[in-house]
Amino acid sequence: MKKYLRAYLxxxxxxxxxxxxxxxxxxxxxxxxxxxxxxWKTLLSGRPAFLGYSYPQxxxxxxxxxxxxxxxxxxxxxxxxxxxxxxxxxxxxxxPLNYHGYAxxxxxxxxxxxxxxxxxxxGALLIFFHPPFYLQKSVAxxxxxIGSLLMASLLFFFLEFLVSSLAFWTSESGGPLFFFxxxxxxxxxxxxxxxxxxxxxxxxxxxxxxxYLVFLPINIYLGRVGQGRALQDLxxxxxxxxxxxxxxLHVWRKGLASYSAEGG
Amino acid sequence: xxxxxxxSLQKEYQVFDRKPGLGGSIGSVxxxxxxxxxxxxxxxxxxxxxxxxxxxxANGAGKTTTLKILSGLLTPTSGNVExxxxxxxxxxxxxxxxxxxxxxxxxxxxxxxxxxxxxxxNQAIYGLPDKQYRESLDELVEMLDLKDCLAVPVKKLSLxxxxxxxxxxxxxxxxxxxxxxxPTLGLDVVMQKKVREFILDYNKKWKxxxxxxxxxxxxxxxxxxxxxxxEKGKLIYNGNLESLVRQYAENKIIRIVxxxxxxxxxxxxxxxxxxxxxxxxxxxxxxxxxxxxxxxLLSSFPVADLTIEEAxxxxxxxxxxxxx
Numbered sequence: 001m002k003k004y005l006r007a008y009l010x011x012x013x014x015x016x017x018x019x020x021x022x023x024x025x026x027x028x029x030x031x032x033x034x035x036x037x038x039x040w041k042t043l044l045s046g047r048p049a050f051l052g053y054s055y056p057q058x059x060x061x062x063x064x065x066x067x068x069x070x071x072x073x074x075x076x077x078x079x080x081x082x083x084x085x086x087x088x089x090x091x092x093x094x095x096p097l098n099y100h101g102y103a104x105x106x107x108x109x110x111x112x113x114x115x116x117x118x119x120x121x122x123g124a125l126l127i128f129f130h131p132p133f134y135l136q137k138s139v140a141x142x143x144x145x146i147g148s149l150l151m152a153s154l155l156f157f158f159l160e161f162l163v164s165s166l167a168f169w170t171s172e173s174g175g176p177l178f179f180f181x182x183x184x185x186x187x188x189x190x191x192x193x194x195x196x197x198x199x200x201x202x203x204x205x206x207x208x209x210x211x212y213l214v215f216l217p218i219n220i221y222l223g224r225v226g227q228g229r230a231l232q233d234l235x236x237x238x239x240x241x242x243x244x245x246x247x248x249l250h251v252w253r254k255g256l257a258s259y260s261a262e263g264g
Numbered sequence: 265x266x267x268x269x270x271x272s273l274q275k276e277y278q279v280f281d282r283k284p285g286l287g288g289s290i291g292s293v294x295x296x297x298x299x300x301x302x303x304x305x306x307x308x309x310x311x312x313x314x315x316x317x318x319x320x321x322a323n324g325a326g327k328t329t330t331l332k333i334l335s336g337l338l339t340p341t342s343g344n345v346e347x348x349x350x351x352x353x354x355x356x357x358x359x360x361x362x363x364x365x366x367x368x369x370x371x372x373x374x375x376x377x378x379x380x381x382x383x384x385x386n387q388a389i390y391g392l393p394d395k396q397y398r399e400s401l402d403e404l405v406e407m408l409d410l411k412d413c414l415a416v417p418v419k420k421l422s423l424x425x426x427x428x429x430x431x432x433x434x435x436x437x438x439x440x441x442x443x444x445x446x447p448t449l450g451l452d453v454v455m456q457k458k459v460r461e462f463i464l465d466y467n468k469k470w471k472x473x474x475x476x477x478x479x480x481x482x483x484x485x486x487x488x489x490x491x492x493x494x495e496k497g498k499l500i501y502n503g504n505l506e507s508l509v510r511q512y513a514e515n516k517i518i519r520i521v522x523x524x525x526x527x528x529x530x531x532x533x534x535x536x537x538x539x540x541x542x543x544x545x546x547x548x549x550x551x552x553x554x555x556x557x558x559x560x561l562l563s564s565f566p567v568a569d570l571t572i573e574e575a576x577x578x579x580x581x582x583x584x585x586x587x588x
Contacts, residue, residue, distance in 0.1 A: 003391075006389075
């Protein structure tokens with residue numbers, strides 16, 4: 001366990017050391033948050049509700065997206081793709097280390113930094129813009145929200161790991177990961193609430209793991225999902241997580257077996 | 265007991281056959297032809313405990329592939345490999361705790377932060393107790409002269425400092441098997457010497473078995489009594505470096521600097537070759553005839569200087585490759 005804690009700490013140090021790329025990364029996120037904030041503010045002005053979201057709920061959805069993007073949808077997929085295609089992965093594979101555990105530790109350190117940054121950004125937005133904000137006061141709902149947030153980040157970790165591992169076969173590019181990143185933001189509800197989509201598409205997505213990444217956690221926070229239902233959804237997202245954990249382990253092992261590190 | 269045993273090892277890769285030009289690139293999007301490359305072609309060798317062996321061969325001869333198989337990174341296509349009694353590609357923890365692979369070109373150090381942080385991570389990874397870690401680190405810092413580098417972010421270290429820090433990171437757990445891929449690549453002559461001295465010290469002190477690849481002949485002559493030579497995946501020589509030199513360098517070279525002009529015909533008459541500035545000549549002579557020939561040359565020409573040299577290891581290897 002100690003090795004993974006050490007990996008978490010060293011990665012935390014390195015992330016903080018790379019201040020300028022962290023700031024750029026965050027500025028990009030703030031730009032997305034602000035544009036969505038103004039978009040929904042304009043769209044909802046003068047209306048009491050839209051698609052069942054009250055004005056404060058919709059703006060809170062936008063702020064919540066920033067938290068979920070930062071904690072659940074943050075990962076080191078590109079690093080993994082780079083490590084596989086450059087052969088750097090070798091230096092981990094020869095050491096007594098479980099790479100999944102190691103990657104999860106590094107992931108968590110990035111999530112920690114980004115979560116803090118997101119909270120600061122939202123704090124600043126609340127102070128300067130005074131938007132109406134939906135505050136969830138129920139302890140039960142908050143616990144379910146935090147549970148779904150943790151489950152979402154685990155689920156994303158395994159999904160991203162699975163897609164990044166494809167770099168074992170597509171040795172020249174991170175093409176699959178590029179597609180995955182764009183698609184997942186759309187399918188998880190990280191651009192807009194999924195209620196905006198046509199009913200058929202919504203139905204289709206509800207059978208997939210993606211809404212459990214952003215859409216569901218925020219809706220639990222907003223109290224739009226009853227507690228019984230939330231618990232049931234949490235269970236389903238747990239099952240998805242187990243399924244993708246198994247799948248990513250399987251693909252990883254297959255990838256390692258056919259691994260031909262660069263250079264001969 | 266042998267530390268490393270390799271029997272009829274074979275490794276094939278599948279690579280995609282890229283056609284030249286833009287047309288080829290576009291074509292490759294839709295259709296790719298794959299071909300099999302034999303990187304290592306049924307080689308066998310043994311390395312004893314505490315032995316230091318050099319691994320020689322042109323680029324793509326299969327050296328790195330073999331190192332990767334020995335360290336457990338690659339699974340062989342066929343053949344048997346045992347390292348400390350383990351099959352490397354099973355990647356058992358007990359095996360991994362006793363080996364280290366250092367690739368000169370790739371770093372395991374964390375780039376933005378000081379090397380000592382990577383050392384502490386490795387302490388945790390290899391489960392070294394504090395006392396053992398301290399002892400090991402102090403010793404490596406001393407041997408590799410790393411005192412001033414520990415607290416500096418890795419990206420600010422010079423190449424030589426980084427390579428030494430790399431070695432320290434790889435040796436904290438005192439591996440019994442050390443696989444080194446081009447450990448002196450890109451280093452200046454002074455630094456090369458330092459790294460070589462360290463490798464020799466480590467080998468003596470801990471009885472570690474070391475297999476190292478290098479294009480640098482000075483590495484091999486200074487470190488490796490025995491060498492393995494690979495060509496196109498085949499092991500073409502396995503033995504003593506000195507006897508290799510003797511076997512392939514049947515001749516010695518006599519060089520002369522003239523004191524005055526000597527006609528080209530006179531040089532040719534004695535089997536010599538004039539040097540480009542026409543101020544001297546050299547002649548290749550069988551070992552047994554060196555003194556006789558030297559005396560003859562001294563009496564035939566106005567000689568300012570005469571030297572007798574061994575053929576360089578570089579030349580010998582070139583010779584071996586051209587004969588095989």
